[in-house]
Amino acid sequence: MHEHGLGTWMNQRRRKSPDKPALIFDGEVTTYRSLADDVDRVAALLARRGVARGQSVAYLGENSPRFLQVLFAAAQLGAVFVPVNTRLAPPEIAHVLVDSGAVVLIHDPEFEERLDGLDAVAAGIPRISTGEGSADAPGLSALARELSPADAPAPVDTVFADPAAIIYTSGTTGRAKGAVLTHGNLTWVALNCIVDYDVVSTDIALMISPLFHVASLGMGALPVLLKGATLVLEKGFEASAALAQIQRHRVTMLSGVPTTYQLLADHPDWALTDLSSLRRLTCGGSAVPTRILDAFELRGLSFTQGYGMTETSPGATSLAPDATRRKQGSVGLPHFFTDVRVSREDGGPAAPGEIGEIEIAGPNVFAGYHDNPQATTAAFTSDGWFRSGDLGYLDDEGFLFIADRLKDMIISGGENIYPAEVENLLSDISAVTGVAVIGRPDERWGEVPVAVATVAAGTELDLTRVRAHLDGRIARYKIPKDVIVVDELPRTASGKIRKADLRARFARVS
Structure with a gap:
């Protein structure tokens, strides 16, 4: 070929x-x-x-x-x-x-x-x-x-082996590294999206996330343009403008992060906007909280959720809408041209339900870090699989569940605490609009979990409410020992919370 x-x-x-029409931007239509x-x-x-x-x-x-x-x-x-x-x-x-x-x-x-x-x-x-x-x-x-x-x-x-782009990682720790994505990487991730997201030439996709982010580029713009569909470009995200564009242009596809969708559903124009053209909503960055699923399902809309990172261009897995409830909390199955496995610390395959490091292979996996051979070598296993640095497990049907980042795992009294598990439960509290769980040094336990959250206007959140919500749902040692409410959570361009910033600010010795 x-x-x-x-x-x-x-x-x-x-x-x-x-x-x-290839592009619609600022009221102007650009043909191919x-x-x-x-x-x-x-x-x-x-x-x-x-x-x-x-x-x-x-x-x-x-x-x-x-x-x-x-x-x-x-x-x-x-x-x-x-x-x-x-x-x-x-x-x-x-x-x-x-x-x-x-x-x-x-x-x-x-x-x-x-x-x-x-x-x-x-x-x-x-x-x-x-x-x-x-x-x-x-x-x-x-x-x-x-x-x-x-x-x-x-x-x-x-x-396909030639470099096409260098995308710099978010740099949540240390200086950002440049992930070299080849022509093949970007072509195959676009094909994965066309297959798994059912992109067709009549689609009209609203692009509200920044194109400099690999998800918007690799899984948003490129598959749409490869298929010959239409991109509606917005300079940035503003809920009322996005809702207006959906109705005006009869948008069929929309992608974002949970916060994006929450802001849409919370906007006064939400109930007044004609959303009947939408047929595909994709969401990444973190799991979609139940209340957001509920709000969109009331409008007849379901999500395709997924998992990936810059080094996988970025898609690795996707969870189809018909599995959203049955496999709630999962990030789905590997994309069509991608493989995913979970490995134990000794390198052997993890059993179903056993937590280990997520590893990814496929033509969408990057070529390496620009001018950084040491980091490139460390990023791959001896048999060529990319080491994600994320912890997770596969269920008996092969669906992937994320436990947490290796570096974010909290060890309290010898017990492993995976913040994502606690965060997903805390997200179901109606007052919570965003939350991160971090470890705080503790003389007795080594570390204890602490929740840092933003809340909706006119609401309050305290430790008593958090404990009441979590008690009986997770082990007691996983329940945060403190709750800190902030005006805003620091985030990367992709919407991921910068936990290193939170640890620097709030992980004080108690």
Whole structure:
């Protein structure tokens, strides 16, 4: 089979569905012909700026057509796309730029001030604004407009093993590492989604999560564009705007994290919005709490939940809607072209129900960490499976259940406590809008669990209520010994709670 990389996708779509809407953004519709032409113009511009095969092109910006134009333009040149998290501070941006070896940074104009804080090395990397720019420094829009699609060089003949993107991990501990995702990784994860999520060319997918996050890119935008369906792009998430877009464009697909869906269901427009077009809701990051399942099921909607990480592009498993209740708490079965196993500490296979480390194999598993062979070696078993660092178990039907991160497990009096188990139960308290359980050093027990939570306006949460809710549901040693209510939980761009931050702030010796 000839391995076509991402650089061929837009030309294929221009031939197969030229007049089909590819993107809807800020009220404007872009057809596949127009998108492919824009990609060619950007590729021509990058080539004239000296970007060559294997070099890194960084992008710092919100969701917009420009993001996708630069992604596919880089792919056509055989270059490597490096999306930068828009929430990063200048030293973190500098690390991504320098570590990835970026030869150019393309960025939205609103990030100019932040980029002024880069260190000397990162500041020396050439920059192009996505806007019009100025007479002295024209932006991408002005520069690309001067070029014709015919100016684009012939697409580089990449193969699936060639790097397509470097996605930097959230960096919840230490400096972020760059996960190298190949053309094959991103193609196979898109195919997994098309198969398991039943993506069709008539779908209209609302993209409210940032494209710089691998879930939005690999499991949101790419399968939709590969299938020739339509993406509705939003710069960011705002519940009322999202509900309006669903109704206006007859959106069929929506993806997010539990907090996203909770904000939708809690919004005053929820009951007034026509949701009849929706047929697929996907959710990652953590298990969907029962009350959110209930709210959506009352509207005739069910979730496909899943599990994965940057290193798996990111999908590893999915739980179909018809199993949501029967297998509640599970993250599902492996994706069609992916394998998952659970291993004991000695490397042997864990029995059904036995907790061990989750390991993943398949063509969607990354090539390794950029310029970090030691971390790459440590990430794989001797027989080539990726070590997730997550704990979980398979039931007797092969459904995966997550116990917790290895580093987040709490050992109290010699007993293992998996915070996710406690968090899932605490999420069912009506007042709780977000919760994390961390370990606090304790002279007697070594560690004890502590709950850090956010609550709905006008409600309260205390230790008495938590104990009453959990008593009889889990062992007493698992029940938090303290409850701390905060205004906001620190989160990564993907919506995951930054437990390292919470431990630094609240894990004081009692």
